[in-house]
Amino acid sequence: MYEGAVQDLIDELGRLPGIGPKSAQRVAFHILEADGEDMKRLADAITTVKEKVKFCAICFNVSEENTCRICQDSRRDPSLLCVVEESKDVMAIERTRSFRGKYHVLGGSINPIAGIGPDQLHIRELLSRLSDDTITEVIVATDPNLEGEATATYLYRMLGSIGIKLTRLASGLPVGGDLEYADDVTLGRAFEGRTVMS
Amino acid sequence: MRISQLTLTDFRSYAQAQLTLQPGPNVLLGFNGVGKTNIAEAIGYLSTLSSHRVSQDGPLVRHGEQQAFIRADAHRGTRQALLEVEINPGRSNRARINRGNPVRATDVLGILRTVLFAPEDLELIKGSPTVRRRLLDDLAVQLRPVLGRVRLDYEKVLKQRNALLKSIRHQGFTATHESTLAVWDHQLAEAGSHLLKARLQMLSALRPHVATAYEQLSGSVRTARVKYLSSLDGEAPGARDSSADAPGPADPPDADDLSTALPDPGAADVASLDVSALESFSREDLAALMVQRLSAVRREERDRAITLVGPHRDDIAFTLDEVPVKGFASHGETWSFALALRLAAYRVMVDDDPSEGAQPVLILDDVFAELDARRRRRLAELAAEAEQLIVTAAVDDDVPASLMHNALRVESVDQISQVTVHERD
Ligand SMILES: Nc1ncnc2c1ncn2[C@@H]1O[C@H](COP(=O)(O)OP(=O)(O)OP(=O)(O)O)[C@@H](O)[C@H]1O
Ligand SMILES: [Mg+2]
Ligand SMILES: [Zn+2]
Numbered sequence: 286m287y288e289g290a291v292q293d294l295i296d297e298l299g300r301l302p303g304i305g306p307k308s309a310q311r312v313a314f315h316i317l318e319a320d321g322e323d324m325k326r327l328a329d330a331i332t333t334v335k336e337k338v339k340f341c342a343i344c345f346n347v348s349e350e351n352t353c354r355i356c357q358d359s360r361r362d363p364s365l366l367c368v369v370e371e372s373k374d375v376m377a378i379e380r381t382r383s384f385r386g387k388y389h390v391l392g393g394s395i396n397p398i399a400g401i402g403p404d405q406l407h408i409r410e411l412l413s414r415l416s417d418d419t420i421t422e423v424i425v426a427t428d429p430n431l432e433g434e435a436t437a438t439y440l441y442r443m444l445g446s447i448g449i450k451l452t453r454l455a456s457g458l459p460v461g462g463d464l465e466y467a468d469d470v471t472l473g474r475a476f477e478g479r480t481v482m483s
Numbered sequence: 484m485r486i487s488q489l490t491l492t493d494f495r496s497y498a499q500a501q502l503t504l505q506p507g508p509n510v511l512l513g514f515n516g517v518g519k520t521n522i523a524e525a526i527g528y529l530s531t532l533s534s535h536r537v538s539q540d541g542p543l544v545r546h547g548e549q550q551a552f553i554r555a556d557a558h559r560g561t562r563q564a565l566l567e568v569e570i571n572p573g574r575s576n577r578a579r580i581n582r583g584n585p586v587r588a589t590d591v592l593g594i595l596r597t598v599l600f601a602p603e604d605l606e607l608i609k610g611s612p613t614v615r616r617r618l619l620d621d622l623a624v625q626l627r628p629v630l631g632r633v634r635l636d637y638e639k640v641l642k643q644r645n646a647l648l649k650s651i652r653h654q655g656f657t658a659t660h661e662s663t664l665a666v667w668d669h670q671l672a673e674a675g676s677h678l679l680k681a682r683l684q685m686l687s688a689l690r691p692h693v694a695t696a697y698e699q700l701s702g703s704v705r706t707a708r709v710k711y712l713s714s715l716d717g718e719a720p721g722a723r724d725s726s727a728d729a730p731g732p733a734d735p736p737d738a739d740d741l742s743t744a745l746p747d748p749g750a751a752d753v754a755s756l757d758v759s760a761l762e763s764f765s766r767e768d769l770a771a772l773m774v775q776r777l778s779a780v781r782r783e784e785r786d787r788a789i790t791l792v793g794p795h796r797d798d799i800a801f802t803l804d805e806v807p808v809k810g811f812a813s814h815g816e817t818w819s820f821a822l823a824l825r826l827a828a829y830r831v832m833v834d835d836d837p838s839e840g841a842q843p844v845l846i847l848d849d850v851f852a853e854l855d856a857r858r859r860r861r862l863a864e865l866a867a868e869a870e871q872l873i874v875t876a877a878v879d880d881d882v883p884a885s886l887m888h889n890a891l892r893v894e895s896v897d898q899i900s901q902v903t904v905h906e907r908d
Contacts, residue, residue: 395663397647403659431639431670439666 291317343414345390345407347372355387362386364421368411368440370394370428378426383476386424389414394432395439403439411440415449422450424479429454452479484596484842485558485871486526492552493545494570495521496900504871505889510882511875511902513893518900519875522893523599523848525553526873529566530597530844531625532576532588541572557595560840566591592628596832596843600825600850607821608808612798616682619799622689622828623681626835630681637674641790644671648788656785668777675793676770679713682794683762686711688834692827697803700819700826700861705803707823713761714796715772717779818853826865845869851881859883 287295291313299309316324340346341353348354355361355375365386369375375388391406393399414420425440427433437453444451454475486504491497496518511519524534524543534543544551551570556563567579568588576588606614624631644667651660690709697707764772776792777784784791801808801820808820832843845866851859851874863883866872876882892905 395666397643397650397663397667400650402647402650402663431636431643435643435666435670438669439663442662442666 340390344388345372345392345410346375346388360385363419365424366414366420366422367424367426369426370433370436374426374428378476381476384424386422391427391436394427394436396432406436408440408443412443415444415447420449422452424452424454424476426454450481452481454479484840484844486595486844487556487558488554489522489526490552490554491522491525492554493548494525494551494553495543495545496895496898497521498545498899500900500902502891502902503889504873506871507888508867508872508874508886509889509891510887511873511891511893512879512882512905513877513895515877517893517895518902519877519893520601520848521900522902523601523846523873523875526555526595526844526846527597527599528570529553529555529557529568529591530595531621532568532592533621535599535601535603539572540570540576543570544572555595558840560838562840564594566594589628589631592631593625596625596836596841597846598825598829598832598843599846599848600822601848602850602853604821604825605817607824608801608812608817615799616794616797618824618828619682619685619689620678622685622831626685626832627681630678633674633677633681637671637678637794640667640670640674641793641795643667644790645788648784648790651785652788668774671777671790671793672770672773675773676766678794679715679761679769679773679797680764680766682797683711683764685831686799687762688831689824689827692830693823696826696830696865697820697823699865700823700858701816702857702861703803703816705806707820708800708802708804710800710802711761712798712800714792714794715761715769715776716759717776815853815855815858818850819858822850822862829869840870842870844871844873846873848875849877850874851876851883852878 294316295306295309295313298304298312299306301309304312316327338347338349339351341348341356342351343356344353346353346355362385365384366389367378367384367386368389368391369378370391370393372390375390378384378388389407389411391408391411393401393406395402395406415423423440423444425437427436441451441453485506488501488503490499490501492499502522511522513519520536524536527533527535528543534540537543549571552567553570554565554567557566565579565581568591569577569579569585571577577585578588578591579585580591580594607618620630620634624634644664647660647664647667651664654660686709693707693709697703761769773792777790780791790796801824803812803816803820806812808817812820829843829845833841847862847866850862854862859881860883863885866874867885872886874882874886890905892903894901894903
């Protein structure tokens with residue numbers, strides 16, 4: 286254990302995803318030894334992002350305004366909705382330029398070990414978006430791993446009865462993987478070959 | 484299949500050792516603790532990427548070192564492959580095939596096939612159900628490496644589902660819980676049915692060979708039998724919890740209760756299937772049956788917050804005629820039964836790929852010391868069918884003379900193992 290401030294920093298860093306106790310320590314000492322100005326910029330970036338950036342009130346993608354650019358874009362097809370786990374998945378799909386509809390970001394996947402169930406995800410908001418007839422097809426693009434599959438199955442069961450066309454991103458995606466890491470070509474192809482779930 | 488050269492670097496008690504193995508029998512001789520089993524373990528590891536003694540890789544690396552290497556020239560008929568595995572505890576292992584670029588270690592799975600019998604295999608009879616389930620799962624994965632993925636998936640789904648049951652117990656049961664649980668039932672049944680189907684296939688493939696191998700080893704008139712005890716069978720012991728402190732399961736629901744508990748009409752025909760004939764079920768039937776059984780035990784699962792149905796709750800019964808081996812058979816009989824299981828696995832692998840040169844390498848660690856003279860002789864005859872046999876023994880005289888071909892002497896000098904060709908006097 287280190288003294289006060291240093292240990293606090295290590296603890297906070299250790300809470301971040303993908304950072305174990307060892308890396309937290311390494312990053313903390315890097316910060317300690319780094320140039321003061323550089324670290325001030327980092328601290329400011331964190332503060333600004335927390336102040337300015339919020340989540341789109343419609344799709345829950347990250348946005349600097351109340352609703353995001355994609356939701357505001359009238360050229361995008363309002364009848365197609367792609368459901369993803371995280372904002373970073375929106376970025377990945379946008380890069381492929383294969384999809385011209387809109388998005389809904391769930392904010393994760395059903396993962397009981399992490400304490401995440403349907404109520405912790407933006408599923409209720411998804412249902413209310415589907416309550417009028419604008420959206421005719423929902424594409425479930427959750428990650429091709431167990432939790433993503435469970436989430437897709439859950440959505441399928443919830444939405445199966447309301448008469449909206451439901452498709453799942455086709456195989457070709459590496460199983461057990463993260464959507465974000467699929468290369469653009471694979472992801473683009475997965476969009477073209479999506480399979481009907483209902 | 485055979486290995487010609489084996490090189491170990493910082494593996495267990497070996498700093499650097501190279502040994503030449505011959506087709507047919509190879510015998511590793513030496514006192515207790517000199518490093519004979521370490522060689523058997525290394526060959527097994529090259530084939531399955533797991534040790535028969537430890538579940539973690541750490542102990543495989545020589546004390547004070549960071550990584551270990553196992554390298555072998557494997558031959559299959561006229562084809563040859565140089566396999567290298569780099570063991571990095573705590574990090575991912577790597578492999579190289581024919582001096583190519585490093586690849587994931589799992590890419591070597593399926594190239595070298597081995598069957599290893601070791602004293603630890605007594606646990607197959609005496610140990611917990613986990614050991615018996617592993618026998619079938621490991622064999623299935625050796626035959627079809629993709630099943631390794633199914634096995635991992637099943638374990639993950641099981642963890643998720645148990646976590647959900649725990650939070651249900653904690654927070655009280657809600658409608659959302661019910662629909663989320665249904666999703667994990669489905670996932671569990673998908674992965675679980677694939678795993679179960681593979682196990683049942685392995686068991687029916689093993690069955691005739693276990694009977695023959697036991698008969699050949701022992702000359703006994705009693706038949707060695709294997710039976711799968713499935714938690715899908717509400718009547719089977721595997722479905723019950725045997726621990727004394729746990730509340731006993733409710734009376735098995737009768738047929739009426741079961742049909743009202745059906746989750747969806749599509750599964751209705753499952754109720755008419757004969758659960759004692761699981762081996763004839765299709766994978767889809769197994770999945771449907773599993774979903775049905777899960778809903779039948781819903782209340783008990785909620786009370787206990789663990790998953791009570793699925794391949795992780797199953798067991799295998801070993802009997803001589805109708806008498807259980809565990810608790811009744813003598814030491815030598817128990818040993819022979821465990822050995823018969825491994826010899827049967829060997830023959831299942833030969834059946835699976837009967838082509839020239841595809842026979843697994845047969846490794847018998849410390850097996851002869853426990854057998855009487857007659858069983859030793861019979862085993863030596865059986866083992867001679869292998870293209871390559873590797874035997875270890877601490878006492879030279881325990882090994883039947885017919886196997887004393889390529890005898891290697893293992894010694895330990897300053898706690899480092901060495902292997903030399905043994906000159907017979
Ligand atoms: N990671 C390691 N580093 C160094 N030495 C090790 C390591 N793991 C095991 N050993 C040593 O290897 C020896 C055991 O080797 P092994 O199990 O092969 O013996 P054996 O020849 O089969 O003996 P036995 O006849 O009793 O079965 C022990 O002396 C042990 O201390
Ligand atoms: Mg030994
Ligand atoms: Zn939006």
